[in-house]
Amino acid sequence: MRERLGPAWRRLAAWRWQWLVALPAAGGLYVLLLIPFTPSISDIRKAKLEQPAQVLTADGKELAVFKRSNRQWVTLDQVAPAVVQALIATEDHRFYAHHGMDWRRTLSSAFYSLQGDLQGGSTLTQQLARNLYPEEIGRAASLNRKLKEAITAFKIEALYSKDEILETYLNTVPFLYNAWGIEMAARTYFDKPAAKLSVIESATLVGMLKGTSYYNPVRNPERAVQRRNTVLSQMVKREVLAADEFERLKKRPLRLNFERQEVPTGMAPHFAQQVRKWLIDWADSEGYNIYTDGLVVYTTLDARLQAQANQAVRNHTRTLQAIATTNWNKRDGWRTDNPLVQSLVRESAAYAALREKGQSEQAALQALLQDKALMQQLRQSKTRIEAGFVAMEPETAAIRAWVGSRDFATDAFDHVQQARRQPGSTFKPFVYGAALEAGISADDQRVDAAVEIALPGGEVWRPSDAGAPSGQSMRLRDALAYSKNTITAQLVQEVGPTKVARLARNLGVRESALQAVPALALGASPVTLLEMANAYGSLVRGGAYRAPWMVTRIEDRTGKVLAEFVPHPAEQAMDEADSYALIDMMRGVVDKGTGRDIRRRWGIQDDVAGKTGTTQNNADGWFILMHPHLVAGAWVGFNDARITLRSDYWGQGARSALPIVGDFTHKALQRKDLQRHARFEAPADSAWWHRWGSSLHQQWQAWWLSQAQPTAPQAPQPARPGVQPIPAPQPAAPAPLPPESIEESIPSLPAPAALPPPAPNDALDVWMEQWSAPDAATAPQPDHTLYPPAVLGSPRQAP
Incomplete structure (x- = not known):
């Protein structure tokens, strides 16, 4: 047998006893080599004693606990x-x-x-x-x-x-x-x-x-x-x-009493998510674990301001939701013959499931249109009002309040930092700021006349306002206060959209892409609410940009300070004198312009400035307000920009977003630790007599304009490069914007505004109008922003 096995096999057979020893030894050696790749004793002890990171507000209230699980x-x-x-x-x-x-x-x-x-x-x-x-x-x-x-x-x-x-x-x-x-x-x-x-x-x-x-x-x-x-x-x-x-x-039934366990959301869940992302990066770089090491994280959020922000968003979106529900009822907007409703059904998961089963497009559509339960669920989800709100301390860019949506459990999408929507007229201050930088004065005048701006490809952009052009000259500060699209369009051609985009980026709009096209002046490029609020904060800081600040210090479980953080360094983005001049122009928005409900309805008589914004077909409502020690901004709309409030009155930023900011700011200014009577300070190198004289001149000018009688329209100024003034019509009373004046820039879908508007005598609208604006003659005119379809893309949609 050994002869047939050969020499090699004979040697192996002779070593059989050695193999019996070698194999276990090799196995034992392999086990020893594995030991360093298994959890250490300290890891096991840490798992037994693990403590999740605790996140606190600036005033010591618990904001979140970062557990591995519930x-x-x-x-x-x-x-x-x-x-x-x-x-x-x-x-x-x-x-x-x-x-x-x-x-x-x-x-x-x-x-x-x-x-x-x-x-x-x-x-x-x-x-x-x-x-x-x-x-x-x-x-x-x-x-x-x-x-x-x-x-x-x-x-x-x-x-x-x-x-x-x-x-x-x-x-x-x-x-x-x-x-x-x-x-x-x-x-x-x-x-x-x-x-x-x-x-x-x-x-x-x-x-x-x-x-x-x-x-x-x-x-x-x-x-x-x-x-x-x-x-x-x-x-x-x-x-x-x-x-x-x-x-x-064994014969008994289960008898469950099932109740799903939800993750605690806390007072500011969207803000906590942002802190968590930042904290993970910091902990990884410093060798800590946010789930086990018992970190205590102090943030800049103010618990009282956050509570006021939550309440303001909750109260005013509830009012708007009632209007949206009425305007999108089955008899009016939410009809099965509405092309938009049919498009929404085609985009649903239920429609895709029927198509996968082999049903034709028309059969699947008709089957779902007749499904009452599905149509009701789709209507509720699509016509749900959403909102975002953020408040910042302008001196340091510290986040003081953050509301990412109406309800985190229902919609976790963050409308402060994630959602990018067209900002409408809230973008106009960057146009006027670029004009100030170019040497144009706030008291310079332009004619309120219709314009045509030639675009590449032979297209023509004709921006317009809610009412017909007056044909009269208007100071730039008044054009901003009354949110005149025609004058803003002329101005962007003078300074150039590239300079406008550069100023907006320098002040704080740094994450969103800005298209340097004329329509940028009226808010064509989608941005986030956080970017816009921080950019306004840069104006309060004298034109100095700071990145938003969220965390002040981190301690271990024993109270030992592991790290402290200070506001991000400031970068001068705009001349301080120009920044103050722009704020002074934006005072007019709340004194006499589209944002005057801040003083009239909410009774805020402090030194504040701001800007309203409303996008095409009232898809987005914006308002941002600046106080020397507080900047607050709100956005209101629907996750799908094709859905609107279907109301030219309630769809304005002055009606949808401003009440949230007004309610919050009115309560915030009652705090003793906030210097509510502080004023925006002019640059130190401005002489006191110059500031006094300028203020006196502005008051006299406002009085003179209020007493002046209407005069014949003045001749338009000479045409500027790329801007073609159209002969102005005779002055006429402002007319409401027709729903079909300009269509949505969404291909292959009809504009929601094509649907019949709600009846003027609708009981809910009448009651709301009487409650909010008892004197219709003093109500601000709609602040609409109209875009050329060729320039705009669809706003980023929430998932």
């Missing part, structure tokens, strides 16, 4: 004994006898698995190791993973008692529906604490551990009952449950 830790004596009995009987009945690995169970599992009957052989300690360290140990069904799992189990057994291991296991195991640990599982599935779980309830939860989705008692109740009875039979086998009790219990 889990409430309970001690073993706070868990029903039946849970422990069921767990040990089913998962590891020799738990108290082994030291991390059950060799008998491991060898038995390997034997049956080689025969094709796959069986698990992990002890509770091994399962705990895998649950605590999924990345270090891995999930692959391999020998390497099993060895890492066993090594880590030995380490855990060396550190902790059996009861501590059981306690940790029961508090870390997942149970679906955002519930981790036995306490949250008991509350989720049976609406009771873990201490009060019955035998049958304990068996149900322990049974889920074999496969939480497969044995989900909510979705798969029959499987859950079968698995529960298997657990009960194991308890009988291990003599912790009587046989007659098992016979009685």
Whole structure:
């Protein structure tokens, strides 16, 4: 036989005893080499004592806790004994006898698995190791993973008692529906604490551990009952449950009392999400873990201002929602023959599902249009008013309040930092600021005349206002106060859209792309509310830009300061004198222009300045207000820009967004720690007599204009490059903007404004109008911004 094997095989056969020694030695060496790649003793201790980061407001109120999961830790004596009995009987009945690995169970599992009957052989300690360290140990069904799992189990057994291991296991195991640990599982599935779980309830939860989705008692109740009875039979086998009790219990139904566990949102969930993103980067660079190291993070947010912001958004969006619901009822806007409604149905997941099943486009559409439940759900989601609000301290760019949506649980999309929408006339101050930088004075005049601006490709842009042009000369400060599109369009051609875009970027619009085209002057390029509010804050800072500031300091769990943060360095973006001159122009918006409800309705008589904004077809309403110590801005609209309030009155930024800012600012200025009577300060190098004379001149000019009688229109000024004034008509009373004057720039979809407007005598609109504006003659005119369809793209939509 040896002769036939050959020399090599004969040598191997001679070494058979050496192989019997070498193979185990090699295996032992491999295990030793794996040890450094398993969790260390300190890691295990940290997991046992992990503390999530706690985020606080500037005044010490809890804002958020960054947990790994929705889990409430309970001690073993706070868990029903039946849970422990069921767990040990089913998962590891020799738990108290082994030291991390059950060799008998491991060898038995390997034997049956080689025969094709796959069986698990992990002890509770091994399962705990895998649950605590999924990345270090891995999930692959391999020998390497099993060895890492066993090594880590030995380490855990060396550190902790059996009861501590059981306690940790029961508090870390997942149970679906955002519930981790036995306490949250008991509350989720049976609406009771873990201490009060019955035998049958304990068996149900322990049974889920074999496969939480497969044995989900909510979705798969029959499987859950079968698995529960298997657990009960194991308890009988291990003599912790009587046989007659098992016979009685196995026939009982599940009797769930299911309640999904939601993640706590806190007072400012969108702001907390921004802090979390920033904190993860900081912790990674500094060697900390936000989930385990007990960090205490102090932010710039003010709890009282945040509460006022939440209330202002909640109150005024509720009013607007009532209007939207009325204007989009089944008899009026939300009709099955409305092309927009049909387009929304075609974009739904239900429509895609019917098309995948083979239904034709028309058949699928008609089937869904007749589905009352689906149409109601679609109408509610699409016509839901949304809002964003942010307040900042202009001196430091510190965030003081942040409301990303009406309800984080319903819509987690952040309308402060994520949503990019066309800003409308709130972008105009950058045009006038660029004009000031070019040497043009706020008291220079331009003619309010219709204009035509030639665009590349032979197209012509004809920006217009709600009313016909007056044909009269108007000071630039008044043109900004009354938000005149015609004069703003002339001005952007004088200074150039590139300079306007550059100034906006320098002041704070740094993340959104700005197209250097004439329509930029009227807010054509989508931006975020945070960018706009911070850019206005730069004006209050004398033209100096600062990045938004969110975190002031970070401490460890003992109170030791790990890091402190100061406001970001300032970058001079605009001349200080020009910045003050622009603020002085924007005072006119709230003194006599489109934002005068700030003084008339909300009674704010302090030194403030701001700007309203309304985009085409009233899709977006904006308002941003500046005070020397507070900047507040709001956006209101729908996630889908094709949906509007269908009201030229309520769709204006002065009616939709301004009340939120007015309500908030009125309450904020009542605080004793805010110098409400502070004034915007002119640059130090401006002589006092010059400031006094300028103020006196402005007051006299305002009085003279209020007394002057209408005169014949003046001749337009000579044409400027690229601007063609059209002969002005005779002065006429402002007329409301026709709904069809300019169509939406959304291809292949009809403009929502094409739908019939609500009846003028609608009871809700009449009541709202009387409540908000008792004197219709003094109501501000609509602040519309009209764009050339060739220039604009669709606003970024919320997911």
